[in-house]
Amino acid sequence: MRCEHFERQMWxxxxxxxxxxxAFEAHLRACPRCQRQLAAAQATxxxxxxxxxxxxxxxxxxxxxxxxxxxxxxxxFDWARMWRRVALAPALGVVVxxxxxxxxxxxxxxxxxxxxxxxxxxxxxxxxxxWSPSPTLSYFISTGYTR
Amino acid sequence: MxxxxxxxxxxxxxxxxxxxxxxxxxRLYADRLYNYILRMVGNATDAEDLVQETFxxxxxxxxxxxxxxxxxxxxxxxxxxxxIDHQRRRARRVQTVSYSEGEDEEGEPAAWDFPDxxxxxxxxxxxxxxxxxxxxxxxxxxxxxxxxxxxxxxVEELSYEEIARVLGIPxxxxxxxxxxxxxxxxxxxxxxxxxxxLSAQARGIK
Numbered sequence: 001m002r003c004e005h006f007e008r009q010m011w012x013x014x015x016x017x018x019x020x021x022x023a024f025e026a027h028l029r030a031c032p033r034c035q036r037q038l039a040a041a042q043a044t045x046x047x048x049x050x051x052x053x054x055x056x057x058x059x060x061x062x063x064x065x066x067x068x069x070x071x072x073x074x075x076x077f078d079w080a081r082m083w084r085r086v087a088l089a090p091a092l093g094v095v096v097x098x099x100x101x102x103x104x105x106x107x108x109x110x111x112x113x114x115x116x117x118x119x120x121x122x123x124x125x126x127x128x129x130x131w132s133p134s135p136t137l138s139y140f141i142s143t144g145y146t147r
Numbered sequence: 148m149x150x151x152x153x154x155x156x157x158x159x160x161x162x163x164x165x166x167x168x169x170x171x172x173x174r175l176y177a178d179r180l181y182n183y184i185l186r187m188v189g190n191a192t193d194a195e196d197l198v199q200e201t202f203x204x205x206x207x208x209x210x211x212x213x214x215x216x217x218x219x220x221x222x223x224x225x226x227x228x229x230x231i232d233h234q235r236r237r238a239r240r241v242q243t244v245s246y247s248e249g250e251d252e253e254g255e256p257a258a259w260d261f262p263d264x265x266x267x268x269x270x271x272x273x274x275x276x277x278x279x280x281x282x283x284x285x286x287x288x289x290x291x292x293x294x295x296x297x298x299x300x301x302v303e304e305l306s307y308e309e310i311a312r313v314l315g316i317p318x319x320x321x322x323x324x325x326x327x328x329x330x331x332x333x334x335x336x337x338x339x340x341x342x343x344x345l346s347a348q349a350r351g352i353k
Contacts, residue, residue, distance in 0.1 A: 011329055040337035044329065047275070047282045047336075048301040056181035057195055061173045064202040071203060 001027040006034045010041050154218045162209050169209075172218065173202055179219075179303060180226050186298050187230040189287055197233060201226045216312055223299065223313045231291050278336060285335035289328055296321055297328035 001023045012018045028034055057063075154175075160168035180201055185194035204225050205212075212221060286294060299305045299313065300321075311318045 007330070008326075010333075011326060036341070037333070037337060040340055041329070041333045043278055043340065044282060044333045044336045045301075047278050048297075048329075048332070051279065051282070051302055053178065054182045054185050054194075056177035056198060060177050060181070060195075060198065060202075061170055063195075063199050064173060064206075067199055067203045068206050071207070 003027075003031065003034055003037075006031070007037060010038060011045075013038075014042055014045050151217060155214060158209070158212065158214065158218055161206075162212075169206060172205075176219065176222050177202075180222060183223065183298055183303050184226055184230055186286065186302065187227075187291075187294065188233055193233060197226070197229050200229055204229070217309070219305075220309050220312050223303070223305070223309075227295055227313060231295070234291050278339065281335055281339045282332055285332040289331060293324050293328035293331070296324040297332075300325050301329070 006024065006027050009018055009024055013021060013024055018024060028038060154172075157168045157172050157175075161172060177198065181194060181198045184197045184201070185191060188194055188197060201222065205222055208225070212218075216224070286297065289297065295314065296310060299310045300307070305313070307318045307321050310321045314321070
């Protein structure tokens with residue numbers, strides 16, 4: 001076993017999830033560098049699992065109640081979703097126009113023979129684009145979280 | 148009745164405007180969420196604000212909560228999104244406003260509750276405290292992606308599956324981020340153990 005392989009298996013070994021420990025332990029006995037690495041990993045694991053836990057402030061629920069009372073009622077109208085639809089509308093217009101144009105032109109100029117498939121593909125591309133600059137932002141929107 | 152069904156009943160009651168049920172949900176999760184958020188953002192003032200915001204959003208989002216995820220998963224997801232957004236805003240502010248070294252924008256030191264630690268001898272206790280500081284410092288330096296997974300798994304003790312649901316990523320990605328995060332911390336601990344005089348003394352007396 002090489003040191004890199006040893007290091008990759010180190011966490012599984014510490015958590016007792018390594019099915020066969022023989023090669024791992026044989027390397028451990030022979031390699032002082034990996035002995036130091038494992039000692040540091042074991043210390044890391046022990047400290048991580050014993051970090052002091054911090055308690056929430058005693059008046060938390062009172063503060064939350066105050067903020068709930070002060071917050072405007074949740075708007076029934078979802079502006080973020082509406083904006084996405086408004087932004088999508090012209091794009092869908094382009095898709096419809098493209099498909100219509102595809103029907104009107106000779107078959108050899110159409111990317112796919114099936115206009116439905118073309119529509120689905122374009123729609124999927126639009127879905128992937130999601131009108132947001134990063135996957136993270138699109139994830140926030142999809143989980144209902146907006147700034 | 149198991150924890151999940153107790154929570155499901157609490158959620159149903161809270162949805163029906165039962166204030167006591169929402170209060171109970173806050174009591175169940177306040178410490179866990181605060182501990183997680185405080186370690187994510189690194190200062191008590193922001194953590195307090197963000198944990199309040201988490202519960203406010205949860206309250207407002209309750210009508211849409213369909214119970215497909217567990218209550219805990221859902222709350223951690225709201226908290227994680229708020230923390231990441233907060234860190235982004237702070238990163239932008241730091242980039243555009245100030246680079247002055249040593250300036251403390253973290254505010255007052257937190258009044259943290261340290262449980263009594265029973266350790267066999269003062270030298271090891273001192274070494275543990277120093278290692279704890281090394282680990283805390285290394286956690287602070289992790290990227291938000293790695294820090295989130297490490298805190299949820301090793302500190303909050305969520306399962307791989309729960310973390311995958313909180314973050315909306317595959318389980319394989321959770322495991323790989325966890326390995327990277329732990330290894331970064333382990334390297335800091337290894338460097339410390341190689342150099343620290345306390346560590347040499349502690350090893351020497353064993």
